[in-house]
Amino acid sequence: MLESVQRARSECLRPRWDVSNRRGTLRVVSVLVLFALLALTISPLHAHASYTYVDTDILNLRSDPGTYGEVLDEIYQDEPVDVLDGPTGDGWYQVSYNGEVGWVYGGYLNIDGSPGWSEWSDTPAIGGSVVGSVWVNTDVLNIRSEATKKSEVLTQAVQGAELSVVGDEYNGFLPVEVDGVTGWASSAYLTWEPTIGPDEHWIDVDRSSQTVTLYIGMEPVASYWGAMGFDDSNSGFYATAIGSYRVYSMVRGLSWTPFARAYIRYWVGFDRVRENGFHSYSMNSKGKVIKGGDGPTGGCVALTPEYAKEIYDFADYGMRVEVHW
Numbered sequence: 001m002l003e004s005v006q007r008a009r010s011e012c013l014r015p016r017w018d019v020s021n022r023r024g025t026l027r028v029v030s031v032l033v034l035f036a037l038l039a040l041t042i043s044p045l046h047a048h049a050s051y052t053y054v055d056t057d058i059l060n061l062r063s064d065p066g067t068y069g070e071v072l073d074e075i076y077q078d079e080p081v082d083v084l085d086g087p088t089g090d091g092w093y094q095v096s097y098n099g100e101v102g103w104v105y106g107g108y109l110n111i112d113g114s115p116g117w118s119e120w121s122d123t124p125a126i127g128g129s130v131v132g133s134v135w136v137n138t139d140v141l142n143i144r145s146e147a148t149k150k151s152e153v154l155t156q157a158v159q160g161a162e163l164s165v166v167g168d169e170y171n172g173f174l175p176v177e178v179d180g181v182t183g184w185a186s187s188a189y190l191t192w193e194p195t196i197g198p199d200e201h202w203i204d205v206d207r208s209s210q211t212v213t214l215y216i217g218m219e220p221v222a223s224y225w226g227a228m229g230f231d232d233s234n235s236g237f238y239a240t241a242i243g244s245y246r247v248y249s250m251v252r253g254l255s256w257t258p259f260a261r262a263y264i265r266y267w268v269g270f271d272r273v274r275e276n277g278f279h280s281y282s283m284n285s286k287g288k289v290i291k292g293g294d295g296p297t298g299g300c301v302a303l304t305p306e307y308a309k310e311i312y313d314f315a316d317y318g319m320r321v322e323v324h325w
Contacts, residue, residue, distance in 0.1 A: 052095070052116070053080045056108040056149075060188055065092035065103040067169065067187040072102045083111070091117035091171055105172040105188065107149065117171065134174065134190040136161045139244035141190075143183040147173035154183045158324045159244050160196045160218075194218065202320040203270075203278075203311070205301060207240055212278070212301060214314050222314075224307040226278070230296035237274055238298045245270040245321040249277065252312060254287050259298045262290060265305055266312035270321040276300045278315075280308040 054075045062069030065088050075081065075097055084101065086093030091106040093116060106117030136157045145152040147170045157163060157178050166182060167175035173184040196202070198217040205212055205226075213223040231239035249269035257264050259275070262282035269277035278301045282293030294302065303311065 050083060050112055051080070052083050052109055052111045053078055054104075054108060055110040055115070056188075058188075059104050059108045061095070061097055061100065061102040061104055063102060065090075065094070067172070067190075069103060073097060073100055075104070081109070087117055090169075107172050108188070130164045130166055130177070132165045132192070134163050134165055134176065134185075134192055135194050135196075136163065136185075136189065137191045138189040140242070141185055143176065143178060143181060143185050144173075145183055147171045147184045149186065151184070155179065155181045156242070156324070157185070158322045159320070160194070160322070162194075163190070200320070201314065201316070202322065203315065205240065205321065205323040206325070207242070207323065208325045212303070212307075212311065214311070222310060224303055224311070226301040226303045226307070227281075227294055227297055228301055229276075229299040231299065239274075240276060240297075240299055240301060240323060241271060241274060242323050242325065243271075245323065247315050247317055247319040247321065248272055250312065250315065250317065254283065254285075257282075259300075260293075262293065263287070264302075266308035268312055268315045271299070274299045278303065278308060278311045280305040 054077055057077055059075045060071045061073040061075055063072055064070075065086075079097070081095040081097045081104070084094045084096055087106045092103050093106050093109060094101065094103055107115060109116030136159055139159055141157045141161075142153045143155045143157060145154055155178065161178065163176040163178050163185065165174055166177050169187055170184075172187050174187050174190060176183065176185045196215075196218055200215075200217055202215050203212065204215060207228060210225055210228055211223055212226050213220050215221065228240040229236075229238050231237070233239050234242045247268055247270050249267065251267040252265070254263050254265055255267060256262075257279075260282045263285055264279040264281075264283060265287065267277055267279045269275065271277070276299040281289045281302050281304065284290050289305070294304075302308075
């Protein structure tokens with residue numbers, strides 16, 4: 001009898017245990033379903049979120065959608081921005097950068113892996129009279145065949161060069177003329193005011209005429225002929241390489257140079273990479289110019305001792321040196 005009662009009691013307990021298990025299982029399933037629904041709700045938002053970053057060295061954040069807008073800030077390569085509006089008809093986006101709102105040109109943005117503005121195929125023809133002047137505000141600026149940074153480079157203009165504007169801006173580029181060549185220059189690297197201060201001392205090296213000119217502001221104060229690199233390329237190791245430099249080294253006295261295997265005076269170094277600089281013609285240990293010491297160099301600019309001294313006296317550490325054709 002007792003055995004029968006215990007069997008009956010145990011039979012009655014089993015359903016209660018199963019019900020409890022089911023309730024626990026249902027709770028777990030419900031939680032999982034809820035998480036799944038939340039995931040379905042949230043993930044599309046992330047899937048469609050836009051990631052935008054700057055795809056050029058420096059991009060100006062402006063007050064208005066055009067190069068006429070005041071520069072509020074500078075944004076550097078790969079820095080992210082939040083797009084608020086745009087593009088305008090000519091490719092400008094309103095963005096937020098570190099909480100600051102302004103306008104940037106879409107040609108220098110990457111949005112989800114694609115350029116923010118790439119409608120360059122309809123570049124208008126350049127024509128018309130000169131409407132004004134702009135000045136280059138970067139070391140070297142490419143002048144291109146079309147209003148796009150992917151088009152052919154026709155020529156280059158160096159820091160401070162004055163360019164004639166021969167039409168209206170298009171897609172962030174201005175049609176310009178320089179040294180008889182007409183093309184498109186990025187507005188981001190141009191200014192409507194001269195970039196060289198009236199009192200700035202700087203040195204210009206024209207490879208086409210092998211001329212060194214000393215400037216104060218935009219006024220030349222002296223000009224000399226100099227022997228230059230035997231390498232005629234733009235950037236070879238033994239070339240007087242095209243570019244914008246700063247004076248980093250100066251030695252007045254007689255010193256030995258292993259490149260020429262001779263002595264020189266009045267050293268003014270400006271190209272650290274190639275160890276190029278201004279100096280006198282090659283000399284012997286007594287400071288006398290040797291035979292052939294005025295010939296082509298390994299990249300430096302060699303001048304008569306008198307001219308080299310004048311450049312040395314004019315130069316100073318940090319002075320800008322522009323080398324161009």
